[in-house]
Amino acid sequence: MKKIFICFALCLLAAFFKPASAQFSTNENIKDQPKWGLAGQKYVEYYYLPDIDTYYYVPGKQFIYQSGGYWTFSSRLSKANRSYDLRGGNKVVINEPGAYRYFAEHKSKYGSSSSNVAVQKSQTDKNIKRQDSEKTSG
Template sequence: MTPAKAQVAVSVNLNIQPDWGPSGYDYVEYYYLPEIDVYFDVVNKRYVYWENNAWVHKSKLPSRYANVDMNKTYKVVMNNKNPWNSHASDKAKYSKYAKDRSQVSIKDKKKNTKKSKKK
């Protein structure tokens, strides 16, 4: 009888996630933002949204999203390639989080950690 060998692959990309991303995730490929119906590609730092009958990939959001507080808007972590291919399902499943402000951002978590260390 030969001993079983296990291979474990661990990926971490916490250092490239934006400060406005949700805390608690070591690895993220995309966020889906139900409030504005937009995806964010964490690795390439690009927003993906529907415009002129196609999914576009841009480094900045259009001005129509200028009032969105990225620290407060809810983000759904998605670790699958091209999540917009299941957009209809994502929109139906996550639209209930469009006004949810309960999620703690990486930035807020860092602030709270620093405050608790000072006490």
């Protein structure tokens, strides 16, 4: 009887056991970022490529561009832009959900940008940290 009670108690404890987990979560996706991305970014949701009016969605590994008035999601650049130099071209980091929905705003802000720009947006648009980085050739 004592053995049954001990087994029951152990099973009961095992049912309520939760493995230890970190007390904070890290919001990083460094390993998912493309090789042509901006160095030093711990988290990137979207890259906006102002030279070709295209976005790259890092978590989904998809380029997003307009075609025939609609947004197209593709693992490759559009046929018209396949020869674009992703490493040397301008890039803007945009960390906000559905960044392509704000295309007009991004185009007016960064469309004539001559250097790479890292933009970190908070949950509210009031807090924007802007860090200009030099464009590297090569």
